[in-house]
Amino acid sequence: MLDPRSPMPLYRQLADELAEHIRDGLYAPGARIPSEHQLASQYDLGRPTVRQATEVLVRQRVLERRRGAGTFVAERPPEVDLFSLGGTLESFRKRGLTLRTRWLERIHRCEVGEDADQPFAGRRAFRAARLGSLQKEPVLIETFYFDPSAFPDLDQSPPGPAASLSAHIGSRYNARPSGGRQSFKIELADDSAAEALGLSPGTPLLEVVRTLDFPSAPAAIHTVLTCNTSQLVFSQDLGDLTYA
Structure with a gap:
């Protein structure tokens, strides 16, 4: 009342x-x-x-x-667990969604700046970026950095833009992540992200930063996901919780 x-x-x-x-x-x-x-x-x-x-x-x-x-x-936007280690495409597939992807940058060698806030700062790495769209609406940008010593010649036989990078790494190098770390924060869209996602510069976006460890190569993959939260609800499945 x-x-x-x-x-x-x-x-x-x-x-x-x-x-x-x-x-x-x-x-x-x-x-x-x-x-x-x-x-x-x-x-x-x-x-x-x-x-x-x-x-x-x-x-x-x-x-x-x-x-x-x-x-x-308003209809509730689709919910996707982007915080799992199974890969972005797999996260969407589990929710019955098809994420269409295309390369913004194909896999190539690059020099990472010394002041970059990531494991490859001041070193060489493979870099790639792709845009993911849901029903023709751009929803996220994935920017990847790979350790060349852990994944040699990755740029010579790269997967297609619609392929799972996690599956490609697993099958080609017989490598599975053993752990990792991730953080998330709100960032304002710069001109590049705004153009790719069809937004205005300065639009708030969710940024997920993930670093994956492999048994013989710690911090071998570093990924930055830039997500448009107006199209999706991003969640995290905590699994079974046991209390002592």
Whole structure:
């Protein structure tokens, strides 16, 4: 119930109540919510107040307006576990999604700058970058660095852009990661990432940085994933948890 005596504005109270109804399943994803006229009558509010409330939820991507049809609960974006060690393509496949990829940079040798914040700083490495799209919408950029001593001549027989790099490394070099580290943070899109992902420069993006160890080569693969979070929900499966 809304409280006219509360210091919280009525439109915020209504926005919170509608959001709670959505979380509780009263309005399912894709369902049309009552019209502004119906909500105004139900809560004894003016239509401008109702419009303010629904606009809050539209900005939060909880609701979406469809011209000539009304206001609907936004469909939940697909959820993908990008934090596993099984590889990006496999993570999408497990969710029943097909990630289409193309090379932005084919595998080539490069000199990594000494001031780079990564294991290959000041050293030579193989580098590659590819763009992943879901239903023709770009969703992420993967930038890879490989240890040339662990994966010699990788640039001479590279996998195709749609191939799993994890599977290629495993089959060609009989190598499987034994562990690794990863971190994630929010970064603002630079001009290059913005152009590739079809966004405006400065758009917030999720950056996942992953370094993989192999039994005979620690920190042999370093990957930076730049992710557009407006298209997907990125999650992490913690598996079975045992408490002592």
